[in-house]
Amino acid sequence: MKAVRWSIPLAIFIILVAFLWVGLWRDPREVPSPLIGKPAPSFALTELHQPSQTLTNSDLKGKVWLLNVWASWCVSCREEHPLLMRLAASKVVPIYGLEYKDDPGAGRAWLAQNGDPYTASIVDRDGRVGIDYGVYGVPETFVVDKQGVIRYKQIGPLSLEALQQKILPLVRELDK
Amino acid sequence: MDVPSADAVLDARLKRLETELRCLVCQNQTLADSNADLAEDLRREVRALAVEGKSDAEIKAYLVARYGDFVLYNPPIKSTTWLLWGGPFALLMGGGVLWWIVLRRRAARPQVAAASNASDEARAREILEEAEPPVSAK
Numbered sequence: 196m197k198a199v200r201w202s203i204p205l206a207i208f209i210i211l212v213a214f215l216w217v218g219l220w221r222d223p224r225e226v227p228s229p230l231i232g233k234p235a236p237s238f239a240l241t242e243l244h245q246p247s248q249t250l251t252n253s254d255l256k257g258k259v260w261l262l263n264v265w266a267s268w269c270v271s272c273r274e275e276h277p278l279l280m281r282l283a284a285s286k287v288v289p290i291y292g293l294e295y296k297d298d299p300g301a302g303r304a305w306l307a308q309n310g311d312p313y314t315a316s317i318v319d320r321d322g323r324v325g326i327d328y329g330v331y332g333v334p335e336t337f338v339v340d341k342q343g344v345i346r347y348k349q350i351g352p353l354s355l356e357a358l359q360q361k362i363l364p365l366v367r368e369l370d371k
Numbered sequence: 372m373d374v375p376s377a378d379a380v381l382d383a384r385l386k387r388l389e390t391e392l393r394c395l396v397c398q399n400q401t402l403a404d405s406n407a408d409l410a411e412d413l414r415r416e417v418r419a420l421a422v423e424g425k426s427d428a429e430i431k432a433y434l435v436a437r438y439g440d441f442v443l444y445n446p447p448i449k450s451t452t453w454l455l456w457g458g459p460f461a462l463l464m465g466g467g468v469l470w471w472i473v474l475r476r477r478a479a480r481p482q483v484a485a486a487s488n489a490s491d492e493a494r495a496r497e498i499l500e501e502a503e504p505p506v507s508a509k
């Protein structure tokens with residue numbers, strides 16, 4: 196009976212500590228996207244470098260691709276940019292840029308200055324496609340498979356860790 | 372008579388709807404309160420959907436499809452949220468049961484005997500007086 200008396204509060208305490216401990220390492224800004232496992236929302240947007248051309252998501256069917264949401268006003272995009280450049284140079288997977296709520300001129304100047312890792316960039320001037328993709332914190336990166344289904348979403352700048360442990364293995368798996 | 376215009380009715384409806392939706396950027400603000408760029412865009416989107424004749428439920432479904440249940444300040448009851456909704460009631464019931472057990476056990480325990488006889492009482496009074504001599508008037 197004595198054992199019950201102190202073991203119950205102890206058990207409650209341990210459970211509480213476990214919850215709080217897990218909570219310490221979770222980022223409340225990372226809201227799991229409901230789009231994972233769903234077809235990538237369709238778009239038809241003009242290309243940044245060739246404004247006369249339109250790119251649609253059906254043009255990308257049949258290959259694995261990344262959609263990287265960026266903007267010239269986005270500060271943390273600078274942080275991930277060197278990684279994107281390296282990824283582009285490795286030619287493992289094509290990266291498509293979604294220039295989000297930005298002036299195309301400013302976007303082109305930004306890419307000219309920092310390098311252009313994108314197979315193509317498309318301009319989402321008013322952010323409507325961004326809303327369809329549930330974008331709320333630029334930069335964001337989506338992995339889309341051959342069937343056009345979103346398989347992964349990175350919120351915030353890419354890290355070497357995320358790239359090596361999640362994105363590249365996933366791309367390899369999907370490429371098979 | 373003062374009939375509110377269709378616009379005023381729509382405004383009031385949107386105002387109420389926006390207080391039930393969360394701004395993803397500044398997470399503890401509603402869509403109505405937030406000045407974030409995205410909140411502005413989402414308000415515009417919500418208004419456009421309302422003008423199209425979409426119901427509140429349809430507008431919420433539109434946002435949930437893109438941003439998840441997190442946009443709702445009032446999360447739906449489903450398998451992943453039963454702990455959230457049921458937890459407080461479970462704790463309340465657990466506390467109630469514990470309280471009932473403690474009360475029952477206390478009632479079952481024999482009462483502490485009060486001063487049982489006159490001699491004990493006299494002895495007690497004696498001790499008290501020794502410790503604290505009555506204050507005498509000067």
